[in-house]
Amino acid sequence: MSALIPVSQALDALFALITPLDPEDVPLRNAAGRVLARDAVARRDQPPFAASAMDGYALRGDEAQPGAQFEVVGGSAAGHGWTGRLGPGQAVRIFTGAPVPEGADRVVIQEDVTVYEGRITLLDSLGSGDNIRPAGGDFAVGDRMAAPRRLGPADVALAASMNLPELCVARQPEVAIIATGDELVLPGETPSPDQIIASNSFGLAAMFEAEGALVRMLPVARDTPEALTAVLELARGADMIVTIGGASVGDHDHVGSVMDALGMERAFYKIAMRPGKPLMCGRLGDAVMVGLPGNPVSSMVCGTLFVVPALRAMQGLPAAPVPTLTGQLAVATGRNGPREHYMRATLAVQGGTFRLTPENRQDSSLMTVLAGADCLVVRPPHAPAAPAGSEVPFIPLVPLAG
Numbered sequence: 001m002s003a004l005i006p007v008s009q010a011l012d013a014l015f016a017l018i019t020p021l022d023p024e025d026v027p028l029r030n031a032a033g034r035v036l037a038r039d040a041v042a043r044r045d046q047p048p049f050a051a052s053a054m055d056g057y058a059l060r061g062d063e064a065q066p067g068a069q070f071e072v073v074g075g076s077a078a079g080h081g082w083t084g085r086l087g088p089g090q091a092v093r094i095f096t097g098a099p100v101p102e103g104a105d106r107v108v109i110q111e112d113v114t115v116y117e118g119r120i121t122l123l124d125s126l127g128s129g130d131n132i133r134p135a136g137g138d139f140a141v142g143d144r145m146a147a148p149r150r151l152g153p154a155d156v157a158l159a160a161s162m163n164l165p166e167l168c169v170a171r172q173p174e175v176a177i178i179a180t181g182d183e184l185v186l187p188g189e190t191p192s193p194d195q196i197i198a199s200n201s202f203g204l205a206a207m208f209e210a211e212g213a214l215v216r217m218l219p220v221a222r223d224t225p226e227a228l229t230a231v232l233e234l235a236r237g238a239d240m241i242v243t244i245g246g247a248s249v250g251d252h253d254h255v256g257s258v259m260d261a262l263g264m265e266r267a268f269y270k271i272a273m274r275p276g277k278p279l280m281c282g283r284l285g286d287a288v289m290v291g292l293p294g295n296p297v298s299s300m301v302c303g304t305l306f307v308v309p310a311l312r313a314m315q316g317l318p319a320a321p322v323p324t325l326t327g328q329l330a331v332a333t334g335r336n337g338p339r340e341h342y343m344r345a346t347l348a349v350q351g352g353t354f355r356l357t358p359e360n361r362q363d364s365s366l367m368t369v370l371a372g373a374d375c376l377v378v379r380p381p382h383a384p385a386a387p388a389g390s391e392v393p394f395i396p397l398v399p400l401a402g
């Protein structure tokens with residue numbers, strides 16, 4: 001039997017199969033979640049003029065003394081600036097977001113003045129700031145939002161304020177998912193006594209879509225080479241083909257042999273990882289092929305560690321493993337075997353430190369355990385027993401804030 005290859009080496013071999021997808025222009029409304037492929041360049045300054053940060057009165061800062069009086073000579077509102085020039089002893093009524101008139105260099109908030117017959121008198125306790133946002137203080141024409149970058153809501157708002165109605169983003173990877181096995185029926189169908197519900201494909205589809213993929217969910221392939229070959233036909237044109245199950249050594253595990261028969265260039269098969277040993281990757285025509293193990297937790301953990309980084313790289317993001325953080329074991333854990341172990345664990349924050357509790361049951365069939373886990377604690381091959389308090393790397397599975 002060939003040696004199991006380390007996880008990092010397998011991931012590099014997968015990255016080597018990937019060609020970044022072409023960019024395309026999309027309307028700003030469709031840009032959230034996509035990966036910016038070309039820098040977004042500001043078409044204007046923001047704010048385009050010195051703008052008031054508060055509701056109040058614009059005046060000359062050197063005249064702003066407690067008790068000083070000013071004649072109110074005009075008004076400047078957002079969208080309707082005052083076009084005159086402020087003279088000595090004059091003030092302009094101004095509102096948040098409005099252009100500060102020429103000659104004024106301070107806004108005194110309305111809470112700090114009294115108003116009487118078109119004149120204002122400043123009170124004793126004037127705030128110290130000038131309450132003015134300088135022109136171009138946020139960004140200037142030509143400033144850039146750099147690619148590559150996964151566009152979040154704030155990025156979309158920034159691009160809008162740069163006056164960019166479209167953004168150039170990476171095309172979404174099309175991923176064909178094929179579950180294999182005679183035992184599988186879809187959720188809602190009536191299984192025979194020896195059948196189960198296909199669950200992995202649904203979890204993986206959600207995972208890939210969260211990474212920007214367009215998922216083509218293909219029919220379940222029954223356990224014959226002919227059935228798998230027929231379903232693979234339906235995957236034509238996909239950027240990535242992900243099979244689930246049938247990856248191991250049993251009489252009904254056909255994925256490897258069918259892929260070989262179809263001419264897949266195999267990058268690797270079987271890795272030193274737990275769960276997920278029988279992972280397979282290669283290239284079939286223009287598509288990257290990932291053969292995930294069938295055990296539900298194995299398929300989801302391999303999806304997290306391999307498919308997610310691959311989808312990111314396809315969209316032009318750096319080819320990098322999913323990031324790890326460091327935490328402390330809340331309980332002791334035993335020594336590890338020859339495969340890197342990704343232990344399902346819960347997480348608590350104590351005194352600013354992540355405290356990690358691996359679940360007692362780590363069998364790769366237990367979806368209740370994975371769904372209840374917050375993170376994967378990473379135990380390298382042959383790691384010695386680790387007492388409570390040991391620092392260990394972990395991969396978050398849930399957002400750590402909120």
Ligand SMILES: Nc1nc2c(c(=O)[nH]1)N[C@H]1C(S)=C(S)[C@@H](COP(=O)(O)OP(=O)(O)OC[C@H]3O[C@@H](n4cnc5c(N)ncnc54)[C@H](O)[C@@H]3O)O[C@H]1N2
Nearest residue numbers: 179198199200201244245246247248253277293294295298
């Ligand atoms: N003699 C050996 N047996 C096994 C080995 C081995 O090295 N020698 N490896 C084990 C490991 S590790 C894993 S992981 C599994 C993976 O096997 P397959 O990829 O061939 O997966 P299947 O046999 O098709 O299925 C395993 C398990 O998962 C269920 N399954 C499959 N697809 C789905 C799906 N879409 N949704 C829900 N559940 C699914 C399937 O019913 C089985 O229970 O092999 C070990 N065996």
Ligand code: MOO
Nearest residue numbers: 275276277298364
């Ligand atoms: O690696 Mo298998 O994924 O141990 O169950």
